[in-house]
Amino acid sequence: NAGVTQTPKFQVLKTGQSMTLQCAQDMNHEYMSWYRQDPGMGLRLIHYSVGAGITDQGEVPNGYNVSRSTTEDFPLRLLSAAPSQTSVYFCASSDWDRGNSPLHFGNGTRLTVT
């Protein structure tokens, strides 16, 4: 199984540009989430979803939109990129029905906004 797949691996944007970070999982997990990680820091939760059609905000949601139209996909949209959004973005999924199941992470998208 591929697990959690994130694309692209690297991206450079100019301030004001928009883009979508893709995340797909093939484990039929109901729960998916997006984190960002800044240099030397832990991960901060941006948005999460407990199933198709359901999304909610995490710790740092401003500047990001999400939607969940299918179980497999959970894209993260930056509508107008800012240099403060330069970071590494991780997508994760888990089996929601098993409340204590661990998160499975993708390998990240490294975004630079100039």
Add this chain to the structure above:
Amino acid sequence: DAKTTQPPSMDCAEGRAANLPCNHSTISGNEYVYWYRQIHSQGPQYIIHGLKNNETNEMASLIITEDRKSSTLILPHATLRDTAVYYCIVNKKNAGNMLTFGGGTRLMVKP
């Protein structure tokens, strides 16, 4: 969620056991202790979790004190590939895995 406290860094000799401590003195009865690690900016990798009993799997052992206010992750025979940042996290069983990652412990395994 309960907060955790971990030392920012630790060293361990290759082949020896690495014992990583974590304090979670405000943990509540329905919160699990999870351990993840992150190797060189890859995505975090799940290691082990437990509620109150000690746990062991192919990667590590987790020792939770009887009062559940602290725990220790044990890598029995550390290798150079175990060099990583290790995160200790507590989370409610039905909190949707909305884990909060702190700073973690940077473990350096040395030859």
